Amino acid sequence: MGKITKSKLVMTEKTPCFWVPQDVIFFLGTEGLIAFNVFTRSHVEFDAVGLIDFLKTPKQIAEIESFIQNQSIGRGVRDVTWFSSEAGLLTDPSNLCRNPKTQWLSQASEIVQLLQNRWILISNEKGYRARFGVKQNIFDNQHFGNFHQQLGHQLRIVKRENPDHWWARQKYKDGKEELQDNLYKFIQYSFYQKHFKPENVCGKKILDVGCGTGFYSRHLARQGASVTGIDPNPEYIERAQSVAGNLGANFQVIDIAAGDSLKVLPSDAFDFIIFQDALMFYFVPYGNKKLNTRKTVLTELKRALKFGGILMVMEPHGIFWLQPWLGGMENPFTILTEYAFKTYGVTPTLSQLSEAFEEAGLKIKRIHEPPVSDQAKSFEPRGYAISRQFPQWWVFELVK
Amino acid sequence: MREDIIDDILKHIKSVVIPGSNVKPNDMLFESGVLDSFSMVELISFLENKYSIRLTEEDLIKENLETILKIAHLVEKKKK
Numbered sequence: 070m071g072k073i074t075k076s077k078l079v080m081t082e083k084t085p086c087f088w089v090p091q092d093v094i095f096f097l098g099t100e101g102l103i104a105f106n107v108f109t110r111s112h113v114e115f116d117a118v119g120l121i122d123f124l125k126t127p128k129q130i131a132e133i134e135s136f137i138q139n140q141s142i143g144r145g146v147r148d149v150t151w152f153s154s155e156a157g158l159l160t161d162p163s164n165l166c167r168n169p170k171t172q173w174l175s176q177a178s179e180i181v182q183l184l185q186n187r188w189i190l191i192s193n194e195k196g197y198r199a200r201f202g203v204k205q206n207i208f209d210n211q212h213f214g215n216f217h218q219q220l221g222h223q224l225r226i227v228k229r230e231n232p233d234h235w236w237a238r239q240k241y242k243d244g245k246e247e248l249q250d251n252l253y254k255f256i257q258y259s260f261y262q263k264h265f266k267p268e269n270v271c272g273k274k275i276l277d278v279g280c281g282t283g284f285y286s287r288h289l290a291r292q293g294a295s296v297t298g299i300d301p302n303p304e305y306i307e308r309a310q311s312v313a314g315n316l317g318a319n320f321q322v323i324d325i326a327a328g329d330s331l332k333v334l335p336s337d338a339f340d341f342i343i344f345q346d347a348l349m350f351y352f353v354p355y356g357n358k359k360l361n362t363r364k365t366v367l368t369e370l371k372r373a374l375k376f377g378g379i380l381m382v383m384e385p386h387g388i389f390w391l392q393p394w395l396g397g398m399e400n401p402f403t404i405l406t407e408y409a410f411k412t413y414g415v416t417p418t419l420s421q422l423s424e425a426f427e428e429a430g431l432k433i434k435r436i437h438e439p440p441v442s443d444q445a446k447s448f449e450p451r452g453y454a455i456s457r458q459f460p461q462w463w464v465f466e467l468v469k
Numbered sequence: 470m471r472e473d474i475i476d477d478i479l480k481h482i483k484s485v486v487i488p489g490s491n492v493k494p495n496d497m498l499f500e501s502g503v504l505d506s507f508s509m510v511e512l513i514s515f516l517e518n519k520y521s522i523r524l525t526e527e528d529l530i531k532e533n534l535e536t537i538l539k540i541a542h543l544v545e546k547k548k549k
Contacts, residue, residue: 206499207506208531225510226529356506 085192087181088127093189094404095121096395099167103149104189107404108201109213110164110393110413111150111187116173117142120180124190133190134177145175148183152223154216154391157239159252159461161451163393201412206357216391216415217355241284246312248284252452255445256461257345257383260437261288265341270294273340276373279325279347283309283318289343290316297339299323326350328365334373342370345383348422353415367429371469380431380467386438387416389459394451401454426467437464470548474520474541481515482537494537509534516540522547 092108101116115121120142124133137145151166174180184190191197204214207222214222224230240253248254271293277286280298282305290296296318300306309320324330325347351363374380385391391414392403407414417425426433438460445453475494483490486508498504504512513524524547533543 206509206531208499208509208529208534210530221506225506227526229514 084129084131086127086129087133087185087190087192089124089189090191090194090197098149099169101143103165104184104187105165106188107393107406108413109188110162111189112148112165113183113187113189114147114149114169116144117146117180119143120146130181133181137175137177137180142175144173146180146183147171147173148187150187152219152227154220155223155228157249157251158236158385159239159256159452161394162391163395165393203357203412213413215353215411216413217353219413221355237282241282246284250448252441252445252449252456252461255442255449255453256439256456258288259442259444260383260439260462260464261285265289265292265294267292270341274338274375276334276339276342276370278342278344278370280309280320281305283313283320285343285345286318286320287313287316290318293317294341297321299325301325325366326360326362328362328369331366331369331373334369336372337375339373340375340378342374342378342380343383344370344380346385348382348384348425349416351425352417352421353411363425364428367425367431371429371431371467374469376469378468379434382422382426382465382467383462384422384465385416386460386463387418387422390414390416390461392459394455398450398454401451401458403455403459422465426465431467431469433465434468435466437466438462439464471541471545474516474544475537477516477519478512478537478540481512485511485515492537494541496537497535498537499531499535512540516544520544520548 090106093104093106095102095104097103098114101114102118102121104113104115104121119140120137123136147169148171149166149169150164153161153164174183181190188197200211200213202212204212204218207218207225213219221232224232224235240249241247242249248258265288270289273294275289275294275296277289277296277298280286280300283298286296286298286309290313294317298309298318298320300309300320301322301324303322306320306322313320323333348363351360351366354360370380388405388408389403392405394401395404396402409418423433439462441453441456479492482492482503486504490503492503496503498509513529517523522544524543528543528547532539534540
């Protein structure tokens, strides 16, 4: 095809212009330069550096296609985006496929289409911005949705998986008695091992709120504590009971989120209460149904706590969890795109947490940002590198 | 063909989702609260099994699933 001359490009107001939004940054990939839209978390690899230079100013579609057709631009572009959190909640959340098998695209129309699909090129600023918001349901393709919704869409629509089964699998090995070799084990469990030793907890009464199948309840019981595990899922409780045997742990089905259901707990009874990876759902729910029981839940847990006892709330870090893992192993970095007004993230801010604790009459005694154990280095080097620098959980020791 | 699909969808909703529902083929399913995301996924699996089709991510968008008529149209199109 011959060159399209300027006279053939009819420049009217109706012909849309395309441009690279300011949300896009570039960095070196394995074979080319990667364009990364940091807000949509989508990536396209370019082996077409001249094209990037050409796109520095807004262009009409015919101009872009003409440029691609008439220049020697290299292999072209390829899609290097995938929903990387599909592999687990504590895996690389950058959505960058680091070993892509995708084909390089060299046809002008294909390239332009891919750049639009991955939000590296936009033609309508207002329409693009309007997409940042919650989905009405998982079939809503007009909004990007938050992390919960994107994960739900990926599991239910793309993979057709049961999210409950997926959740258990990404955390536990097949038998559900052992943690996977991932950051749950190397940060969360490591923290528990360090802070709940026999000398601290032997003979103490501990309440494990949202105990699931009882993994941590059993750990605490093995240290000599008398543990009560509660969870809304009867299947989990049945399993927890059958596995615990005579360990000194008992389990109860309680619909924790209902709030008032916690009134069955005794008052001033527990030396420690463990509440982990759950409070965030009282700020941003997993589904579209809001939970309005945050204050009741925290107040009831405070009531059940002994004076001098500790309510330990462990939550995914409100700043660093789900931030992209970028850079090399020796000098990892991330890019923070949101904190106070999250459209993708689902964690409360520090002040929101502090307010929730204060509302329930709880005082913050200490905050931990648990480190990653060195064991992680051989199993998950990138996760190890990033979480050494950027904590993935924060833990609040609360008292009455 | 389309009538059969509509019948199957109505039967599924009335027997599995909301017993005794008087939902109509043109009713807006999400807005009226007849189906939530979870029950829609169940309905989709039911139709895929029944008609031996596989609906893709591109098929499963709100505008294709808003009413029973639209769902029937989608299934019919995939069946061809």
